[in-house]
Amino acid sequence: MTTEVTPTELQAFTEEWLDWHRAQEARLADPHGFLAITGLHWLDDRPQRFPDAPGAWRTGRDGVVVTLDDGEELVVQGTPVRGEHRFGVLPERGGVDAVWGDAVIEVAKRGGHDIVRPRHPDAPLRAAFTGTPAYAPHPRWAVPGRYLPFDEPRPTTVGAAVEGLEHVYDAPGRIEFELEGRRLSLTAFPGRGPGRLMVLFTDATSGVTTYAANRALAVDAPAADGTVVLDFNRAANLPCAYTDLATCPLPPTENRLPVAIETGQKIPRERGGS
Structure with missing residues (x-):
């Protein structure tokens, strides 16, 4: 050919391609991009705690619920939440990002399953990324x-x-x-x-x-x-x-x-x- x-x-x-390639790399290595993910947690109806996210998480017919301990807080769509927070039923390939300090806790549905996927800027994979x-x-x-x-x-x-x-x-x-x-x-x-x-x-x-x-x-x-x-x-x-x-x-x-x-x-x- x-x-x-x-x-x-x-x-x-080549210059146009380089602009595209740099943009791809920037999205990937964003402080809360995919290289910042520290865990992929699958939810069910049993409350579960994870080392890289606050609270106890569960899901069911009414969607995802987190129960935060005293002193714990998430910011969801700009609003601080404490205690129990209901994310509701999420659409397939949809989700919500909840802010926790300098981290983002992704709450999403993939393949019919609800997941929690924390993203921390200091994740080792992101820190070591060289392109x-x-x-x-x-x-x-x-x-x-x-x-x-x-x-x-x-x-x-x-x-x-x-x-x-x-x-x-x-x-x-x-x-x-x-x-x-x-x-x-x-x-x-x-x-x-x-x-x-x-x-x-x-x-x-x-x-x-x-x-x-x-x-x-x-x-x-x-x-x-x-x-x-x-x-x-x-x-x-x-x-x-x-x-x-x-x-x-x-x-x-x-x-x-x-x-x-x-x-x-x-x-x-x-x-x-x-």
Whole structure:
């Protein structure tokens, strides 16, 4: 696969990619980002205490409840709370961040289960983070494609980084494209923002130079004729590439590409990458 570009065009393309890459790294290493997570706690109807969060936590038909000890306080949506606080029933892939000193206690629902996931700025993983390795970007990996919407969104169940957990997405359509002379397609999930899409995939580099379980690619809203660009230079690691305390979805079976996508982010150093 070749794409002729001038040195000036390559420099401009690389600078845009670097802006994207730095933004990815900044979100990841935020004081309360995924590298700051210190525990993944699964709730049930028994009150449980955790070493990295205040209070006793439980869940049931009426949602998540925490009972704070005397002298303990959380700030929820700007309001200090003490004693018993009810978070209510959380939506799937939704959650609430409760502030505790310099930490944030994430209360969320993933795969139908309520969880508590504390985030502490001094977490060892965040403190040791030195950045994510990546391939050098090149315009040849920005591939044109065509989005084909389904007649109706298709509920699509995929596995998760946590064994036994499942995620369900309403897939709105698929994207067809050509790479290395092969006609390929990817099932798309809803992305962040109106009309935007997200694809999860693996390829022949997965487990070799890129993270084995998944990479994610954000896709801008398709044009009126369905055309899109799959810029694989921006294939990003999900949090599970760095930490076992993430519940990331895995790609659907049909998104296992039989070609090597030698661009985008590589295996993190935290997982033995270089």
